[in-house]
Amino acid sequence: MDETQMNRLISSVYQELLPGFRIESVDPHNPVEVHHVPQPWQLLGTGNYAAVVYHPDYPDQVVKIYAPGRPGFLEEVEVYHRLGSHRAFSECLYASDAFLVLKRLHGVTLYDCMHLGLRIPKQVIQDIDQALDYARGRGLYPHDVHGRNVMMHKGRGLVVDVSDFLDEETCSKWNNLKKAYYWLYRPFFSPFGLRVPYFVLDIVRRSYRLLCRLASRYLQIRRPRLRRH
Ligand SMILES: Nc1ncnc2c1ncn2[C@@H]1O[C@H](COP(=O)(O)OP(=O)(O)O)[C@@H](O)[C@H]1O
Ligand SMILES: [Mg+2]
Structure with missing residues (x-):
C-alpha cells in the first residue's frame, strides 16, 4: 500500500467510519458489542477490548477500534513497535485516537x-x-x-x-x-x-474462566496456612 492509498484509508476512517460507528463494552470479560457499522465497512471480529473492521477497497488492511473506556491502545502500539516484521504476526501501519490500522491476517x-x-x-x-x-x-x-x-x-x-x-x-x-x-x-x-x-x-470458555478463578481463590486461601508451617 503506498502513501496516497494509506492517506485515503485514514480519511475514510475519520469521515465515514468513526462518526457512525457504535461500539460498547458491556462486560470486560465478554466480547464488545457493535451496534452499528457504517457502509461500506465490514465487521471482521470482536474481542473483549475492541472491534476489527475492514473496507472492501482495502482488503489487506484492517482497522481495530477500542471500545470507549477499554485500556490497552498505547500498549498495543508499543508491542507492534517491538515485534517488527514476522510472518506469524500482523504489523501496525498507523495508530491514533484509539484506533490502529493493521496488516490483515487472512485466516x-x-x-x-x-x-x-x-x-x-x-x-x-x-x-x-x-x-x-x-x-x-x-x-x-x-x-x-x-x-x-x-x-x-x-x-x-x-x-x-x-x-x-x-x-x-x-x-x-x-x-x-x-x-x-x-x-x-x-x-x-x-x-x-x-x-x-x-x-x-x-460454555467451555466460561467454565475455563470459572475454574481459573476458583483455582486462584483456592491458592490465596492456602498460602497463609502454608506460611504458618
Ligand atoms: N490483523 C487482523 N487481521 C484479520 N483479522 C483480525 C486482525 N486482528 C483482529 N482480527 C479479528 O478480530 C478479532 C478481535 O481482534 P482482537 O485483536 O483479538 O481484539 P481484542 O484485543 O479486543 O481481543 C480477532 O479474534 C480476529 O477475528
Ligand atoms: Mg482478542
Whole structure:
C-alpha cells in the first residue's frame, strides 16, 4: 500500500467510519458489542477490548477500534513497535485516537475452526510456539493467547492479538490450549471432523474462566496456612 492509498484509508476512517460507528463494552470479560457499522465497512471480529473492521477497497488492511473506556491502545502500539516484521504476526501501519490500522491476517481463528470442523494440523501449533518464542526474544511476554487470538491460514499458524504482550504476569492459556489440542482434539475431534456448536464453545470458555478463578481463590486461601508451617 503506498502513501496516497494509506492517506485515503485514514480519511475514510475519520469521515465515514468513526462518526457512525457504535461500539460498547458491556462486560470486560465478554466480547464488545457493535451496534452499528457504517457502509461500506465490514465487521471482521470482536474481542473483549475492541472491534476489527475492514473496507472492501482495502482488503489487506484492517482497522481495530477500542471500545470507549477499554485500556490497552498505547500498549498495543508499543508491542507492534517491538515485534517488527514476522510472518506469524500482523504489523501496525498507523495508530491514533484509539484506533490502529493493521496488516490483515487472512485466516480462521482456531475457535472458528472448531465450530466449522476444520482440521488443525500440528504445524499450526508449532508455528504459534515459534512466533511466541520470537516475541519473547523481542522483550515481550506472550499473554492471553487463546482460541480467538490465534488463526490458521493454509495450514500455518498466526497470532492475531498481541495487545497484552507487555503484561509480565504468567499466563497459562496457550499451554492449556496446547494440552487440550494434544489430549482431546487430536484423538477425539480431528479424526471425525467434529463440529462444535458456538454455545458449547462458549460454555467451555466460561467454565475455563470459572475454574481459573476458583483455582486462584483456592491458592490465596492456602498460602497463609502454608506460611504458618
Ligand atoms: N490483523 C487482523 N487481521 C484479520 N483479522 C483480525 C486482525 N486482528 C483482529 N482480527 C479479528 O478480530 C478479532 C478481535 O481482534 P482482537 O485483536 O483479538 O481484539 P481484542 O484485543 O479486543 O481481543 C480477532 O479474534 C480476529 O477475528
Ligand atoms: Mg482478542
